[in-house]
Amino acid sequence: MLDKKVEELRDEFLNSLVEILKINSVEGKKLPGMPFGEGPNEALEKALEICDDLGFNTVNLDGYVGYAEYGSGEDYVAVLGHLDVVPEGEGWMYPPYGAEIHDGKLYARGVMDDKGPIFAALYGLKAIKDLGLPLSKRVRVIFGTNEESGSHDMPYYVEREKPPVAGFTPDGMFPIINGEKGLTMFRLVKEFSHGEEGVNNIEYIAGGRKANMVPDYCEAKVTGENLSEVLFALEEYADRTGIKLEGILEEDKLIVKSYGKSAHGSTPEKGINAISGIIAFLGQLDLPKGDIREFIEFYNKYINFEIHGESMNCDLYDDISGYLSFNVGAIDINKEKGSILLNLRYPVTKTFEEMMNPIEEIIKDYSISIEDMDHEKPLYFSPDSDLIKILQKVYTEYTGEEATLLSIGGGTYAKTMDNIVAFGPIFPGKPDLDHQPNECMEIEDLMMCAKIYAKAIYELAK
Structure with missing residues (x-):
C-alpha cells in the first residue's frame, strides 16, 4: 500500500x-x-x-x-x-x-x-x-x-x-x-622571536583556503643573494622529484609557486598537497638560523607528504573505519608568526586524547601551540x-x-x-x-x- x-x-x-x-x-x-x-x-x-x-x-x-x-x-x-x-x-x-x-x-x-x-x-x-x-x-x-x-x-x-x-x-x-570518524580542525602556531638575514631569506609562505580541502596552490617569496641559482635549484628539484614548481625571478625577489591537486580533506590520498611541495623544496635551501628555518624543518620532519600522521605518532587505525586521515589545509608564514591549519579525522573506536597526546608531546620541543581547536566526536x-x-x-x-x-x-x-x-x-x-x-x-x-x-x-x- x-x-x-x-x-x-x-x-x-x-x-x-x-x-x-x-x-x-x-x-x-x-x-x-x-x-x-x-x-x-x-x-x-x-x-x-x-x-x-x-x-x-x-x-x-x-x-x-x-x-x-x-x-x-x-x-x-x-x-x-x-x-x-x-x-x-x-x-x-x-x-x-x-x-x-x-x-x-x-x-x-x-x-x-x-x-x-x-x-x-x-x-x-x-x-x-x-x-x-x-x-x-x-x-x-x-x-x-x-x-x-x-x-x-x-x-x-x-x-x-x-x-x-x-x-x-x-x-x-x-x-x-x-x-x-572523529573530526578535528586546528592550527599549529609558532610566534617568531628571532631570526637572521642570510643568503636566502623567506619573506612569506601562503597557501590553501580551508582545513577540509587539499590545497592545490601555494606560493613563497624568497629574497637574498644569487636568486638565479635558487631558480636553477628549483627547476632541478622539480625535474628530479616530479613536484610541480615554478619560479618567477624579479630583480630582488623570487616568487616560488607550487601546484597540487585539490581533494576533500577526508580523502587526502586523492589529492596532491601544494603546501608540502613548496615546503619540501624550501627545506633544501641554505636558510639562515632562526624560527622560520626551524618551523620549516619541523614541517618536513613531522608532516611532509604524510596523510596518516605517521611521523607525528598519531597514525591511529581500526578495522571498522581504517586509518586516521591527516590533511594540511592552509599555511601562513611571515616574519612574525607561522601557522599551519590541520584537518585530522580519527577512527571511530579511538579517542581524541589518543590522537592529540603524541602531537602535543612533539610540538612542545618547538614552542608550537595549538589554537582554534574544533572537535566533533566519532x-x-x-x-x-x-x-x-x-x-x-x-x-x-x-x-x-x-x-x-x-x-x-x-x-x-x-x-x-x-x-x-x-x-x-x-x-x-x-x-x-x-x-x-x-x-x-x-x-x-x-x-x-x-x-x-x-x-x-x-x-x-x-
Whole structure:
C-alpha cells in the first residue's frame, strides 16, 4: 500500500521539489529573523508552507530550524535534512536553479544534497498519513538551514527540543553509514622571536583556503643573494622529484609557486598537497638560523607528504573505519608568526586524547601551540542496534541487496543529534554529485528513496 500511495503522489512530490530547488539557498548575510541570510530563510518558509498544505503541524524555530510533525505519542522519530546548499559554481549544462528534467534526471543545486532526499522523506510520511497507518510515535521531518556552513543551526534545536528516540538523515549514501570518524580542525602556531638575514631569506609562505580541502596552490617569496641559482635549484628539484614548481625571478625577489591537486580533506590520498611541495623544496635551501628555518624543518620532519600522521605518532587505525586521515589545509608564514591549519579525522573506536597526546608531546620541543581547536566526536552504531537492524531490513527488502555497513571520514547531521544515522540517498554504483556542477538525480532514484524512507519511517514509528 505504501508503494502504491507514493506512486500516486509522484507528480505532487516532484512539483513541490521543483519549487524548493528553484530557491538559491546559499548562506548569506545574517539579518533579523534570518540567522543564515535570505536564501536559507526563503527555503525554510517555502518548505513549511508546503508542509502546511500537506496537513502537517509545522514549527519554525526563529529561522534556524523548522519541522513538520505528524502523529501523537510521548516519543518521536526524526528524519533530519537540510535546505541550504553550497554555491553553484561554474560549468553547468542547465541552469543550477532551473530544476529542469532531462533524460529522466532532475538537475539543480541541492537535488541530491539535500533538498531532494528530505522531500522524498516528507512525501513518504505523507503516504503514511494518507493511508492512516497506525503509529505509536510522532514523526518529525526536520529542516536544517546551515549544514553546509558548519551546522550552527542544530545546537539551537537541541537546546530547545528533546532528542528523537530513533531516526536518520538522508544525506549520505546507501546502504547505511554506521560510523563517522572523529573530526578535528586546528592550527599549529609558532610566534617568531628571532631570526637572521642570510643568503636566502623567506619573506612569506601562503597557501590553501580551508582545513577540509587539499590545497592545490601555494606560493613563497624568497629574497637574498644569487636568486638565479635558487631558480636553477628549483627547476632541478622539480625535474628530479616530479613536484610541480615554478619560479618567477624579479630583480630582488623570487616568487616560488607550487601546484597540487585539490581533494576533500577526508580523502587526502586523492589529492596532491601544494603546501608540502613548496615546503619540501624550501627545506633544501641554505636558510639562515632562526624560527622560520626551524618551523620549516619541523614541517618536513613531522608532516611532509604524510596523510596518516605517521611521523607525528598519531597514525591511529581500526578495522571498522581504517586509518586516521591527516590533511594540511592552509599555511601562513611571515616574519612574525607561522601557522599551519590541520584537518585530522580519527577512527571511530579511538579517542581524541589518543590522537592529540603524541602531537602535543612533539610540538612542545618547538614552542608550537595549538589554537582554534574544533572537535566533533566519532559516531558509531553497533551492527546489533535496533535502528541499524530495522534500516537494514528495509533496504534489503527494496533492493534485494545485502545492507552492508559503511564508515566514512566525512561528517553528517547524524553527529549533531542523538539516535540519528545516515541512510541514503546515493545508491551503490551511482555517482556522488554533491557539490559538483550538474548535480542531478534520476527521477526513479528519487521515487525509490521516497518508498524506502516511507517504509523506514513506518517501521521505526509503528
